Amino acid sequence: MPFAGIDIGSTMTKVVITDEQEKILASHIGPTGAEHRHLALKVMDETIKKAGLSFDALDFIVATGYGRINVPFADKQITEITCHARGIRFLFPTARTIIDIGGQDSKGIKLDADGKVSNFVMNDKCAAGTGRFLEVISETLGIALTDMGALALSADGFVQISNMCTVFAEHEVTSRLAEGAGVAEIVAGLHEAIASRVVNMTRHLGIEKDVVVTGGGAKNQGLVKAIEGKVGFAVFTPPEPFITGALGAALVGKDFYDRGIRPAKERKKEEVTFFS
Amino acid sequence: MEQAQQAKTTAVKGTDTAREVRALVKNIYRSAHEAKANGQKVAYMMVASQYDEILRAMDVVPLPTENYAGLCAAKRDMDRFLLKAEADGYSQVLCSYARIGLGFDSLRKDLGHIPEGSPDGGMPVPDMMLGSSAVCDPRFKWYQAASRYLEVPTYGIDVVAPPPQDDLNAVRDYYIQYQRDQLKGLIGFLEAQTGKKMDPDRLWEAIRLGDKAWQLWYDIDRLRVAIPCPMPSQDHFSIMVAGHYYSGTQIAVDFYQKLYDEVKYKVDHKIGVIPDEKHRILYGGGLPPWHTLWIFNYFESFGAVFVIENVYRGYDPVEVPSHVKDPVDFLAWRAFLRFTRYHEKARARSGNPIVEKLLDMIADYKIDGVVFHACRSCRATTIGQTHMKSELGKYSDLPMMQLVSDMVDLRDYSEAQWKAQIGAFIEALEARGK
Numbered sequence: 001m002p003f004a005g006i007d008i009g010s011t012m013t014k015v016v017i018t019d020e021q022e023k024i025l026a027s028h029i030g031p032t033g034a035e036h037r038h039l040a041l042k043v044m045d046e047t048i049k050k051a052g053l054s055f056d057a058l059d060f061i062v063a064t065g066y067g068r069i070n071v072p073f074a075d076k077q078i079t080e081i082t083c084h085a086r087g088i089r090f091l092f093p094t095a096r097t098i099i100d101i102g103g104q105d106s107k108g109i110k111l112d113a114d115g116k117v118s119n120f121v122m123n124d125k126c127a128a129g130t131g132r133f134l135e136v137i138s139e140t141l142g143i144a145l146t147d148m149g150a151l152a153l154s155a156d157g158f159v160q161i162s163n164m165c166t167v168f169a170e171h172e173v174t175s176r177l178a179e180g181a182g183v184a185e186i187v188a189g190l191h192e193a194i195a196s197r198v199v200n201m202t203r204h205l206g207i208e209k210d211v212v213v214t215g216g217g218a219k220n221q222g223l224v225k226a227i228e229g230k231v232g233f234a235v236f237t238p239p240e241p242f243i244t245g246a247l248g249a250a251l252v253g254k255d256f257y258d259r260g261i262r263p264a265k266e267r268k269k270e271e272v273t274f275f276s
Numbered sequence: 277m278e279q280a281q282q283a284k285t286t287a288v289k290g291t292d293t294a295r296e297v298r299a300l301v302k303n304i305y306r307s308a309h310e311a312k313a314n315g316q317k318v319a320y321m322m323v324a325s326q327y328d329e330i331l332r333a334m335d336v337v338p339l340p341t342e343n344y345a346g347l348c349a350a351k352r353d354m355d356r357f358l359l360k361a362e363a364d365g366y367s368q369v370l371c372s373y374a375r376i377g378l379g380f381d382s383l384r385k386d387l388g389h390i391p392e393g394s395p396d397g398g399m400p401v402p403d404m405m406l407g408s409s410a411v412c413d414p415r416f417k418w419y420q421a422a423s424r425y426l427e428v429p430t431y432g433i434d435v436v437a438p439p440p441q442d443d444l445n446a447v448r449d450y451y452i453q454y455q456r457d458q459l460k461g462l463i464g465f466l467e468a469q470t471g472k473k474m475d476p477d478r479l480w481e482a483i484r485l486g487d488k489a490w491q492l493w494y495d496i497d498r499l500r501v502a503i504p505c506p507m508p509s510q511d512h513f514s515i516m517v518a519g520h521y522y523s524g525t526q527i528a529v530d531f532y533q534k535l536y537d538e539v540k541y542k543v544d545h546k547i548g549v550i551p552d553e554k555h556r557i558l559y560g561g562g563l564p565p566w567h568t569l570w571i572f573n574y575f576e577s578f579g580a581v582f583v584i585e586n587v588y589r590g591y592d593p594v595e596v597p598s599h600v601k602d603p604v605d606f607l608a609w610r611a612f613l614r615f616t617r618y619h620e621k622a623r624a625r626s627g628n629p630i631v632e633k634l635l636d637m638i639a640d641y642k643i644d645g646v647v648f649h650a651c652r653s654c655r656a657t658t659i660g661q662t663h664m665k666s667e668l669g670k671y672s673d674l675p676m677m678q679l680v681s682d683m684v685d686l687r688d689y690s691e692a693q694w695k696a697q698i699g700a701f702i703e704a705l706e707a708r709g710k
Contacts, residue, residue: 082700
């Protein structure tokens, strides 16, 4: 019995298919963005193909992420907070705090002893503390986004970036460069600033071990290290941080199925229209 | 669909009586215009200043500027006033109620008349402005700043409460004496402005009516412990108009009596706000989002009803000692007792009176989750909210959520983000219910 989770985030669409034993059969990641919205269905098809299944074989499909609302082929929509919690708890049964750093938002999630979401907090209408913040600055610096973390780790100390507004931070970075500051130290400073922002936000919930960092930000080792510096202990990261929301969605789908809930309507195998 | 939701700001009410509040609001501004035309004195005033009955006893017509800001937001006609205040140099982090008020006064002065199409006919130029330190600091300074646009006298009174760790027996006399002096100073000012002495008998009568209305309001809120809840928070944010802007009048008493009867009927007949109440929510604090009150109905679409709230509440009834024979002394005593209502409890446990009040509400109203509203420009109700949330978490394991925007400034609001948060909050409530 296969279950699919599709997580349509602001920059990436992720799909995971699991079986009834909660084993991952296949996963796939593709771009989102306004020009790529039609690709959500394609990412779904690719994953189904990888799993060697047919679309109709899926027993339950749960959509999550910002684009979850208008997924015509989903049986249920569940927020990414619940899905991340389910996915992370599956991977890390002792997790009590989750820090999710996505493309356009970041979240802190607190789990109770049973793994249920007890509290959460999200960044507020601002790119600071999100992947987008680093993306904008990486463009300014002419450095690939994927190289930013390693560059931060190679720095000898860091330059304080005080401005958390993305636009003003960009100005500040340019000014620091003009003053002769090292690129690696500036990048390290940016990572410090993001870590400070997301950790402070998560502190509103009371940070409790174990802490798991997920989302695209968890792929950035410089950022993970900066977060560890702020919380004062080692944190965990999933083997593939991009897909924890989709994994959670697939598992939530299985939970529904196990409780006797079945797809309520006929699925429409159509493109996702969440931006229109 | 999204456009349609944006255009709608108000919430569908749970009670018929709450629907009558719109007329009461209109009457506030109409009465002020009529009073001006008849030569009666009109005063800018603020809620919770403890002087409501004094104004009624002295025939001073109250013109509540904060309410006007909320009205502008509900009508989505706030930007022109906010932008005018900001153009005049007031920061976007200054209380948006104050910015709307100052922007309105500034525009009215520039134009030489009330700005065209102002909600409910706009506010006339008052004869005086009565500021107060109750609740927050901008309220004390707002009317002083408004003097830039208005050549009318301003009087600000200090409204004080001791910190919770104080021994009330040790500080009581001092605080009451100080409050009495403040109120007497105000009365002296009003006597000079109106040219007549305050009549103690009339003040007693206004106090009697004020206390009666507030007792009824309290009784209504106690009825709301019923399951299903008979009256939601969106109604509270309407019906508070009678208690805060008609205090000391028969109008408020009659209104709350009618509302009490309706709510009691609903309780007796188990008529809830929605047919299937799944989750009972406490509005933990922060001024309401006047620009988007329909959000309460959005929660209801998931079976979540806001059954009680911790803002713009009536004070719990207090018993002023019988030896107090002077009405001004009574007001000073009453203020002290109102403000220290949860101090003893706080000293015994959390140290925070608001946390104690919220914990009482959680227990009494069988609350399933708590929602706070952090308002960017309201320091008084927002600073400390995170701490309060965390303190509350020590004594309760309920899901809590903090929505962020502003009470009137729409620029601080994001519908998409709120809906995402609300979705997750509802899922957390549902997960607990399994």
